[in-house]
Each structure stands twice: as C-alpha cells, then as structure tokens.
Amino acid sequence: MELQFFVDPIRCIGCKACLQGCSECATHRGRSMIHLEYMDRGTSTQTVPMVCMHCENPTCAQVCPADAIKRTEDGVVQSSLKERCIGCANCVNACPFGVPRYYPEFDQMLKCDMCYDRTSVGLKPMCATVCPSDALFFGTREEFETRRSGRPVNEFRFGAQIVRTRVFMVLDEAHDRLDVQDVALADTPDPRFEPDTYDSVDPFSHVEPPSNGGPA
Ligand code: SF4
Ligand code: SF4
Numbered sequence: 195m196e197l198q199f200f201v202d203p204i205r206c207i208g209c210k211a212c213l214q215g216c217s218e219c220a221t222h223r224g225r226s227m228i229h230l231e232y233m234d235r236g237t238s239t240q241t242v243p244m245v246c247m248h249c250e251n252p253t254c255a256q257v258c259p260a261d262a263i264k265r266t267e268d269g270v271v272q273s274s275l276k277e278r279c280i281g282c283a284n285c286v287n288a289c290p291f292g293v294p295r296y297y298p299e300f301d302q303m304l305k306c307d308m309c310y311d312r313t314s315v316g317l318k319p320m321c322a323t324v325c326p327s328d329a330l331f332f333g334t335r336e337e338f339e340t341r342r343s344g345r346p347v348n349e350f351r352f353g354a355q356i357v358r359t360r361v362f363m364v365l366d367e368a369h370d371r372l373d374v375q376d377v378a379l380a381d382t383p384d385p386r387f388e389p390d391t392y393d394s395v396d397p398f399s400h401v402e403p404p405s406n407g408g409p410a
Contacts, residue, residue, distance in 0.1 A: 195334045197316065199308060200346055202364035203233060203242035205329035212243050212321035212330055219309065219320050227273075227306040228321055229292070243330055245321065246271060246293045246306035247350075248360035254285035254294055254305075262303075269360040270310050274303040290352045290374070308361075343367075350374055 213226040233240040252271045255263040262278035263285060265271045281301040285294045294305040309319035322332040346362035349371040363372060
C-alpha cells in the first residue's frame, strides 16, 4: 500500500514542532529544511508548514545548470548533490513553493527530501512524527479517508502554469485544485505582486529564518 504525504493547513497550530523535529535529523543537524509560513499575515494568525511538494516535473531541477537535483523513481526530489551544486541559487528563485534555500557556508542548496532515509523504508518523515495536530500526515489514502475530512489535491495553478506534486495539500471538498494566483490576490493585495515593488521588496521576507547551528 503506497504511503502518501498530506499537508492540512487548517490543522496547523503554529507550534513549530515540525521545524524542531526536522532540525534534529542527523543528516542536517541544527537546521530545518522545512518552513512555517502565514496564510495571510495581514488578517489571520493561521500558519502552514511548507515542505517540499516533490513536483512531478520539478522546476528546481529544470533550471539547475549543473544537473544537481535528482528525482527518484518513486517521485521524491532530492536535495542538491554536493559534488555538483555550484551555488547559483537558480532553484531557490524558480521553485513556485519557495522551498529550497542556498546555504553560503556550504555553497550549496539544501531542501526537504521528505526524509528519504526514513520514508524509503516505510517510516514517517520526522515532521509528521512530531506534529501534534496531524497537520502533517503520512499514511495510506485509506487511512486518510477513514480518519479525516477534506479533499487532498496535488494540482496547483500558478498563473498559466499547472504544477502536479507527489505531496497532497488538503482543501475543502469544493476544490480539486489550488489556484495560487487567486489566493495571492484575494482581499488584501500582497505588495510582493505589485509590479513597481518587485525591486524593493524581499520576496522571502515572510519566510521563517533557518534555525541556528549547523550539521555536526
Ligand atoms: S508541528 Fe504541526 S501543528 Fe505544529 S507547526 Fe508544524 S505543522 Fe503546525
Ligand atoms: S516544491 Fe520546489 S523544491 Fe520541491 S520539487 Fe517542486 S520545485 Fe523543487
């Protein structure tokens, strides 16, 4: 039975246990490879954990000039290969979900690889192991459907681009796709999308800074 990863934003209580769990992984000790973002910081305290969505046709890998980002046969997009990554940060700028980070101390991009050392042998990723509200849920589709409400979707529209992912986002029953542009432009316009502020606003200012410390 295939194990799938579900992210349910409305269950997130913002406790950051997932970030802490991720940062305790032996492969990147002291750093979280996932982020906590606000859904709409101007009007709500609702947070959402952002893991790598593991796109079927990953933009990060497409724009990498060094072919440093590989996707496994089971659909997990790996962090950059140290011996190939040239630290250009193309992937950082291209990812529609804002996931990869460039780490100058390693001159390398690192990102969530869905705890491949664990999930490839049937264990939960660290974040889903510690999440107290199951906002991050790793299990079979049957387990999800018997325990949970909401519709898992893995199709996202960014303007004219449709992105399909291995990871599912849980929406209400009325939606079978997330239109990110409509979300971004709803109610309160986000200044990051105003053309005359492109050059003056840091597009990653809403992202949680990485934890202190580094790999052992
Ligand atoms: S552990 Fe779960 S509830 Fe806490 S911040 Fe992360 S996703 Fe949200
Ligand atoms: S979410 Fe971003 S980092 Fe993850 S596979 Fe897709 S493009 Fe790459």
